[in-house]
Amino acid sequence: MVQGPDNKGRSSLPEGGKARRVYLHLHEDITRGSYAEGAVLPGEQKLSVQFDVSRVTIRRALDALEDEGLIRRSAGSGTTVCAAPDAPSVAADFTTLMPQVVQMGYDTTVRLLSFGYGPPPAAVAREMQQTSDAVMQRAVRLRLVEEQAFSHLTTYVPEDIARNYSEAELATEPLFILLERSGVVVQTAHQSVSATLASPDVAAHLGLSVGAPLLSLDRVVRDAQGRGVEYLSALYRPDMFRLEMTLGRVGAGEARHWEPIIQPDPAQAAE
Structure with a gap:
């Protein structure tokens, strides 16, 4: 199953x-409140003097900011800064990320872009x-919050495990749940x-400019025997997702130092 990207609101x-x-x-000065x-x-x-560029160059930059709704230009009034559009966001504590990611599968929606079988990349x-x-x-x-995509997820699962669930189930159920239903006992993850x-491609799906910065998270999940059962490559919009600790x-x-405070896992963890 393949769906085209939603270009609504995409900046350039x-x-x-x-x-x-x-x-x-x-852009950074405006979004950070300077x-x-x-x-x-x-x-x-x-x-043009401040940045040591031509006025034509300045106009190109201002055109892009205006297209995003960050500024408003009018004759006689100059260039006025507009309020940055509100966007839904998701936060996760890095020390308890796994159960929170599972819960995220229920609190957000997913759109399946592609599904198939074949040899993995060499690194995977x-x-x-x-x-x-x-x-x-x-x-x-794609994972979405309030109908806005905030993450692009690519997963690899060994064929003998993946054949236990369908494409339709992957489009509606958290992957961790499908792995457990397939008899996988998840033990560790790095x-x-x-x-x-x-x-x-990713920019189009996430509604961003090509070359926009992304938060990248790679994870390898292993079962009780140490076998790799899932490889995840996740890309997050930094304006909509943050990791906290x-x-x-x-x-x-002199040995006094900072350490993460590990919170107890939620009673029920689900992707």
């Missing part, structure tokens, strides 16, 4: 490296300790978080 970076630099700088709602930006001439095969010709199920999904840039000071003297 201006052409040219200099215009993009100006756009990104002003320019309050109703504030008037410096004129094009002052901005290596992490899952599979041979290069192994057959795995690959599924690509995950890493980094940053990346949105490719054209509560720290406490422990130890004494």
Whole structure:
């Protein structure tokens, strides 16, 4: 099953490296509150001097900001900063991320973009300790909150496990639940978080500009025998998803340091 991207509200970076630099700088200043709602930006001439670019370059950057609804330009009034549009968001505590991710599967909706079987990429095969010709199920999904996509998820599951559930079930049920129904006893998981840039395909699905920053989370889940049962590559919009961690000071003297405070898992964990 394949669905086309929803381009509603998608922003577009201006052409040219200099215009993009100006756009990104002003975009960050506006979204972080350096320019309050109703504030008037410096004129094009002052901005061109500030950023050492031409006025044409400034106009390209301002055009992109206006398209996103972050500024309003009018003759005689200059360029006025508008309120950044409210967007739904999701937060998760990094120390208890697994059960929260499971619960997220019930609190948000999912759209299945693609589903099929074939050999995994070499990096996935290596992490899952599979041979290069192994057959795995690959599924690509969007997760949405209030009908707005905030994450792009690509999962790989060994064929003998994945054949226990259908494409329709994957489109409606959290993957962790489907794995458990298939008899998998999940024991451990290793995950890493980094940053990346949105490719054209991912940008279109998440309603972002190509090259927009994304939070990247990779996770390998293993069963009680240490076998890899799921590989997840998740990309999150940083303006709609954040990872949090509560720290406490422990130890004494020079050995005193910060450590994460591990919260008890919720009584019921579900993706």
